[in-house]
Amino acid sequence: MKIRIIFLIIIFVFNNLLASEKSLDINQIYKNLRCLVCQGQSISDSNSDFAQTIKLVVKDLIKEGKSENEIYSFMADKYGDWIVYKPQFSKQNFILWIFPYIVLVGGALIIFHFIRRKKG
């Protein structure tokens, strides 16, 4: 049994050794920026002039050597938080990011409690 489990762990590690963090993908950045003049579209999906302009700005920022997160902060400073689809982890958005995990842990505790209590 032990050997089998060790074997499984080894293949799993091999699986992940090949895993790569994607290199800076410009389309991914476009997808995470909202087209402010459209109805619920990212600048990657939009044909509007606004989207074209922002795409050029992003290209320039990448040339300047900015990282993905720096680009998002730049955009949020300039156009407001509305433009980034991934809300930054800040005081204001704390609950948004934490709440799902509270549900996850809370749910586990409730189930655990429920099952054990009934036993006794």
Place this chain on the structure above:
Amino acid sequence: MLSNLGNSLLFLNAIFSFIIIYFSSKSIKSVGETIPSKIFKISLIQTSFVMSCFFTLVAAFIISDFSLVNVYENSHSEKPLFYKIAGTWGSHEGSLMLWIIILTIFSFLFLIKNKNHPKNYRLYTLIFQNIIILGFLFFILFNSNPFATVSPVPKEGLGLNPILQDPALVIHPPLLYIGFVGSSIYFSAAMASLVTDYSEKQFAYSIKNWVLVSWGFQSLGILIGSIWAYYELGWGGFWFWDPVENASLLPWFAMTALFHSVIVLEKRNQLYFWVITLCLMTFILSVTGTFLVRSGILNSVHTFASDPSRGVFILIFLSLMIFSSIYLLFKKYKTSNSFINSNSKETFVLINNWFMLFYLLTVLIGTLYPIITDALTNNKISVGPPFYNAVIFPVVAVFLFFMAIGPNTKWIKNKFNDIKNFLFFLASALVINFLIVFFFKSYTVISNLIIISSLFLIISTMFDLVKCFKNSNFDLARITSHLSFGFLVLFIGLNHNFSIEKDFNLKVGETISFDNYEIKLKRLSLKDFSNYKAVIGNLEVKNMKLGEVNILSPEIRIYDNPSTLTYEAAIKTNLIKDYYLTMSNIDRSEFYNIKFQKKPMMIWIWISVIMLSLGGFLRVFKNANNN
């Protein structure tokens, strides 16, 4: 004339609802176990009147009766007949007619289909359902009347939004509405069950098929919406975590949790109050979704011309529903002293419910949070795909493991003797994933986990299938749904990881090469259609590695009524992949902006969802045969 007819029918329906409520409450007080036949008759008349009312509106659209505001705003005399008819539910007012129809038909069917259940339970269900019907009838009559008139009568209509001029408009809203409006019937039944203290097992028995039917239609409705978004909106995706998409997903999670725990209630007589809570929650979430979409609070691709007064009405209705159901639930709540063993099927159903609630609440907070921050701090934020992907995906991987193990446990108590099998499945999943990574492309750790867990679910469910064939002990419904869910996640994972996307500008005659592809914009042609003009591109996509050549023809359409520009994607589908290409003009230049995408396994994503809902329908047929 049609306006008067429609309004009278609506008004009569409201009266029928009052009569049904009156007779039902009178009959509840009387002794005897039979429901008076007049209640059946009035219910039947009500249903046929609601249908006539709906067909009156359809007729107004067919003959282009522009004296009705709704027809004037959403139709045009030169539009193809097909879209005139579908345009009936293309607007806010018209779609409410679909609401009423489904509410009424479900009310009638529930009444006649549950002959074996006690009189008072059926009558209370009828009363609650008719209160809901009345609420929506008032909403239609006093706020969103599709039969409102305009004077003087306009000569021509404004036309239907071109994005809506699509065959999907014919089926997407009805399917989705059968799903989430259908959930009203088990909301009413749950309220009735609380009021009449109706026996727990029997209650599960009376609602389970209704839950499955609404779930099956909800799944198909969401699917059609995704396919429509995929080919129409020109971005090549099928799910954007748009608030309106989320609104359709919330009741879906609740329904999924519900039909799993209903089984526990039916077989083990446990979790009664939890099942009731889920019943109430499903319809409340459906109405919440409607509120968010129709009030115009949300920014989304599904914007009806919105109007705050609608929001206020739905909000009042919603609050009444929430308060009355919570009040009733607390009044009747009793702690039960049942026994649940940690390693039993009951526990795994609870685990399913735990994950469903996690998805539900995550999507709910993601959808509502921007509204809350906007109201409290005046700071508008966006919560989009990156948030959901980051929070939900890792959890899905864990969920799939439980989904594979759960069905193999037994009721009440189980000994783990399948552990060897599961280790074998896990090893196979790991090896297959390794092969994919090794021969094609490596991807992130999260993607590894998702694909491994979906393979684990697929392999173990297939193993169940083989076992079932041997024992001829079929739970084909469950196997179909679990297997297709595994495939769904697998194909979405592969699609996500192996998509290629390229954005570039071309002039006529130019060619661009990248990776293994060579794309040439050969020519453009101009064509006239009955309701639009189109610039049609002719692009040659060459895959150098496989030596295959495809011609794709994206369009830029110029609609007259109303005058709008839309971009139609060209899609070439085959069994392994889709090529997806859109073209748009760039102002003051002879260049065209071309977006090319290769999307692997697209067709299998659609097929998986169809199979998923098929599982639900299979269970309904099986239940019906057992009765």
